[in-house]
Amino acid sequence: MILRDYHYKKNKADNWMEVFQNPHPVQIRSFKTGTVTINRWGTLNPEHPQAKNLQEEELEVPILAHWVHHEEKGDFLIDTGLDASYSQDPKGRMEGTAVDEFQQNKGENISQFVKKNHIDLKKVFLSHLHADHAAGVRELPKNIPYVIPKGEYAEYHPEIHGNFLEGLEELYEIDFLKSNRMPPLGLSADLLGDGSLWAIHTPGHTPWHVSFLVNSMEGHILLAMDAVFVNENLKLGIAPSDYTWDVEKAQETLDKIIEFLRIYPQLKVSPGHEFLK
Numbered sequence: 001m002i003l004r005d006y007h008y009k010k011n012k013a014d015n016w017m018e019v020f021q022n023p024h025p026v027q028i029r030s031f032k033t034g035t036v037t038i039n040r041w042g043t044l045n046p047e048h049p050q051a052k053n054l055q056e057e058e059l060e061v062p063i064l065a066h067w068v069h070h071e072e073k074g075d076f077l078i079d080t081g082l083d084a085s086y087s088q089d090p091k092g093r094m095e096g097t098a099v100d101e102f103q104q105n106k107g108e109n110i111s112q113f114v115k116k117n118h119i120d121l122k123k124v125f126l127s128h129l130h131a132d133h134a135a136g137v138r139e140l141p142k143n144i145p146y147v148i149p150k151g152e153y154a155e156y157h158p159e160i161h162g163n164f165l166e167g168l169e170e171l172y173e174i175d176f177l178k179s180n181r182m183p184p185l186g187l188s189a190d191l192l193g194d195g196s197l198w199a200i201h202t203p204g205h206t207p208w209h210v211s212f213l214v215n216s217m218e219g220h221i222l223l224a225m226d227a228v229f230v231n232e233n234l235k236l237g238i239a240p241s242d243y244t245w246d247v248e249k250a251q252e253t254l255d256k257i258i259e260f261l262r263i264y265p266q267l268k269v270s271p272g273h274e275f276l277k
């Protein structure tokens with residue numbers, strides 16, 4: 001794999017207030033490419049002091065992908081969800097006990113959605129390289145840039161998550177060390193150069209995990225991805241611990257997102273595995 005630098009301009013803004021005062025003609029639509037069964041015990045860290053009465057309960061949650069349409073710059077996908085290999089086989093034709101399992105109805109796969117909506121894909125941005133966020137790469141065009149956070153390629157484990165990057169010759173990496181710190185969140189990169197779409201370093205789930213912010217005239221939406229699995233993480237202030245690289249960092253990141261919401265109550269946070277309400 002050839003890893004290239006994703007070029008972006010350092011934004012002049014160093015605070016979100018200034019960004020939100022200049023929203024853009026972008027629309028976002030989220031859709032389900034399958035579901036995954038997770039446990040409430042782990043979706044919310046059971047070791048958290050506030051989690052004393054947490055009950056074990058299986059939750060079937062959507063596997064999401066997000067379509068961002070920018071009136072001047074075109075169509076982008078933020079995460080891809082699943083490809084069609086999961087509609088026949090929950091393990092997506094992989095073997096082994098450590099392999100992720102998902103449920104998918106026929107026709108829910110990402111390329112169907114792209115086709116049905118006549119999406120003219122310019123680029124694909126990925127929050128991290130877990131199968132439920134990126135397996136769909138398998139069935140998407142190979143002649144467009146795929147963009148990941150720098151450092152995340154080291155977390156790509158095809159033996160567990162599938163070889164969904166096969167066929168891609170290069171990946172573009174967002175180097176956050178060139179970006180601004182935007183309190184109360186961390187390093188934030190202006191992906192399209194006009195302040196409409198941002199990648200924000202939100203470590204914990206994985207070391208270089210990113211959330212995305214869509215600065216639309218219709219509202220400001222933080223696509224938290226796996227920094228917030230479900231709304232209950234926000235409501236109780238308890239971060240996930242399952243599938244998590246560093247639980248302490250995940251909690252720090254969640255605390256920052258809650259603080260972000262407190263400062264900017266007009267903001268909407270879309271969890272990684274629940275539709276925005």
Ligand SMILES: [Zn+2]
Pocket residue numbers: 128130133205226243
């Ligand atoms: Zn993940």
